[in-house]
Amino acid sequence: MSSLDIATADAVQIWTINLTEVGNAITGAELIAEFEAAVDEANLDADVRAIVLTGAGHIFSSGGNVQEMADEEGLFGLSGAAQRHGYASGIQRIPRAMLRCEVPVIGAINGAAVGAGCDLAMMCDIRVAAESAFFAESFVQLGLIPGDGGSWFLQRAVGYERAAEMTFTGDRVDAATALAWGLVSRVVPDDELLFEATKLARRIARNPGHALRMAKRLLVESRTSSLDSVLNLAAAMQPLAHQTPEHRERVARWSKK
Numbered sequence: 001m002s003s004l005d006i007a008t009a010d011a012v013q014i015w016t017i018n019l020t021e022v023g024n025a026i027t028g029a030e031l032i033a034e035f036e037a038a039v040d041e042a043n044l045d046a047d048v049r050a051i052v053l054t055g056a057g058h059i060f061s062s063g064g065n066v067q068e069m070a071d072e073e074g075l076f077g078l079s080g081a082a083q084r085h086g087y088a089s090g091i092q093r094i095p096r097a098m099l100r101c102e103v104p105v106i107g108a109i110n111g112a113a114v115g116a117g118c119d120l121a122m123m124c125d126i127r128v129a130a131e132s133a134f135f136a137e138s139f140v141q142l143g144l145i146p147g148d149g150g151s152w153f154l155q156r157a158v159g160y161e162r163a164a165e166m167t168f169t170g171d172r173v174d175a176a177t178a179l180a181w182g183l184v185s186r187v188v189p190d191d192e193l194l195f196e197a198t199k200l201a202r203r204i205a206r207n208p209g210h211a212l213r214m215a216k217r218l219l220v221e222s223r224t225s226s227l228d229s230v231l232n233l234a235a236a237m238q239p240l241a242h243q244t245p246e247h248r249e250r251v252a253r254w255s256k257k
Contacts, residue, residue: 039101
């Protein structure tokens with residue numbers, strides 16, 4: 001059984017973390033490798049235009065495996081220097097993979113998104129939350145720090161002050177508050193979550209794949225680049241878009257209306 005189940009329907013993929021016995025914890029080399037492979041395969045498949053990421057059962061992801069920490073197993077049984085290497089060669093491969101994903105990713109947050117699970121939700125481009133969902137950047141409550149990129153992703157989702165409040169308290173943020181803070185784009189009833197997230201993915205997937213991928217790259221680059229750099233990148237990308245059959249067909253269709 002895979003740790004990350006992938007189902008494809010037309011131009012939309014649904015990725016489901018399937019580790020319910022450990023609360024869909026982001027743990028083990030297998031899940032990390034499957035995330036990397038899923039991103040790389042989606043990038044190579046021009047037919048994939050949108051991705052929905054969710055968790056099996058009633059938890060999105062409980063983050064790191066706290067039982068392994070308590071038992072000092074795997075990474076948590078290594079020396080400090082070895083742990084540093086273990087983070088870089090282990091869980092930190094997921095944020096790097098998600099950042100290089102060319103396809104728009106919608107997080108369907110079906111329950112608790114805690115610690116590294118909260119950070120994984122922030123790695124999505126758009127988040128749709130079930131009413132029962134909540135988020136917690138809970139590392140400090142265990143005497144830890146966000147070790148997987150949360151300090152980078154979270155403040156880009158909610159701004160520095162909200163990110164600081166979540167990081168310094170570790171407190172839960174419920175779905176209604178997450179909506180008010182702009183952490184999610186919408187909140188829906190639990191039993192409608194996957195339907196609504198997939199419906200949004202299909203709306204996205206109606207658009208040409210090359211335009212979606214280039215638009216996402218511009219948004220990602222705009223987080224850290226200067227305006228001049230982004231304009232230069234847009235000037236290089238736009239002529240490519242102008243030359244595609246999809247652009248010409250859609251312009252011709254629009255001009256006839």
